[in-house]
Amino acid sequence: MAAAARPQLVYLVFGADTYHQEALFSIASAIAKLGNPGELPLDIQVFTDNPAPYAQLPVRIRPLSAETRQAWCQPHGYHFRTKHVAIREVLKDTELALLIDTDTFFHASPLALFERIQPGTLLVNARTMRYRQGAASPLYSVLAPELKAQGMADDDMWLLNSGVIGLYQCDSALLDRSLELMDQYYPRTPTAYTLEEFCLTLAAYQRYQVSECPDLIHHYWSRKQLMRAKVQAWARKHAGQPLSADALADVSQVSDHVPRPPALQRLLYKAATLALPVEQRQFMREILYGCYDHANEFDRACAPVWWDKARQNLQERQDTPVEADQLLHWLSSPLNRLILGKRRHTIYQHLIQA
Structure with a gap:
């Protein structure tokens, strides 16, 4: 398979050591589920400000300077805007890419996630709730009247969790649209933590099929501190040799139960x-x-x-x-x-x- 055609599993990691530990474990869990660390059927790219934690992993490091990250956050300095820019950068050079948050680990082979992406389909972590269920959020109270009037949303629209974003190159315009919406709506809803997910939802709504994968990965945005404690214990034990037989065996011992x-x-x-x-x-x-x-x-x-x-x-x-x-x-x-x-x-x- 040509390099440009190989599926690309993408991480965006910067800042505190906690996020690098999460990414290290997530990547190790992906490799453990693939079964053969020596012959991966996909490429793993890591946009990061600190390549050291990944030295023992078969990944491509994409250096991410503070200046580049700040540029990706503009025009309003919106932190989560960088996710969409990162996967858009990868899709410039490859046919199929999937960006996954660091606070994840795999229940199944990453290839199973890529199998759920087709042209015209957006893969996300999960549908979360109907738009009307978030009526207390400024994303509803401030934006809903105009979005409904413009036919861009309705009360029954499913909101999406973007812990996973998977797309074919031919659908990268969805990311351009979501970035445009973030830039448009951020000044009006600066306290909306999930603006990035909401704009992805709007960009995809009634234009793309949506596929989910909560059965294939665990995204521990809930009970995060308990899961981080498990992941950090694994990282302390195996950071030096994250692909050793013991390390990969221990991946399965880090369960998603409380x-x-x-x-x-x-x-x-x-x-x-x-x-x-x-x-x-x-x-x-x-x-x-x-x-x-x-x-x-x-x-x-x-x-x-x-x-x-x-x-x-x-x-x-x-x-x-x-x-x-x-x-x-x-x-x-x-x-x-x-x-x-x-x-x-x-x-x-x-x-x-x-």
């Missing part, structure tokens, strides 16, 4: 905390969720996330700030010392540092 204790254990935690003052009970149950000894090492890595969530939820329940003295007092009570044992020192240190 690592809660079993139902019976949760009942035991509830019973154990009934003797605590009412205001401490929910906090301690959530702390104990992070103490459960999961068999899976990547589920165990989620413990600090549960502890952080316990503190966050406590803060939302009380009017005064959660201070270190309060945490120390609660964790040092006789019952909590009995329940937590020596783990309470680790928990306390994590919470005050966080």
Whole structure:
């Protein structure tokens, strides 16, 4: 297969190490599902400001300077505009491309995603909700009257999640249109976090077929901190050799389930905390969720996330700030010392540092 005809799997990664760790794991999961790291039937391109994390991966690095990224965000400095520019750049040189967000991993071969793209078809992660269901958003309150009047949208239009954007080169005009709409509507809806997805939706609506792939990838925009903890644990263990047999085997151990204790254990935690003052009970149950000894090492890595969530939820329940003295007092009570044992020192240190 000629290079220009090979499917192109594209990532756009810049900024904090977290995003590079996510991309590293996503790429490793793609290669693991392809089955043969030495002979990939597709090309992987990474637009990035930091090529170092990808040194051990069979990818093409597309250097992304701060100046280029800023230019891609213009005319309004809109951060997510860069996604559409990146895949449009790739489609200048290739027949078929798919841009995927870093907070993803593969349940199946990436080739299965490309099989869902045909000329005239836009592949996205998923349909999310009807336009009318987002009536509280400025994308509806500000734009809906004029979009309906112009025949560009209606209340039943499905909004799209752009964690995946897949297109044939012959359909790249869709990206030109979505960029035009972003530039037009951003000044009127600057607080709309999903403007990029919305403009992709408008550009495709009634003009292109839409295909989805939530069964083929997991896009962890929900429960992100728990999933990041798993991914970061994998990256700490395997970043030096991400394509080793052990690393690829461990990919399948990073599951998409929320690592809660079993139902019976949760009942035991509830019973154990009934003797605590009412205001401490929910906090301690959530702390104990992070103490459960999961068999899976990547589920165990989620413990600090549960502890952080316990503190966050406590803060939302009380009017005064959660201070270190309060945490120390609660964790040092006789019952909590009995329940937590020596783990309470680790928990306390994590919470005050966080």
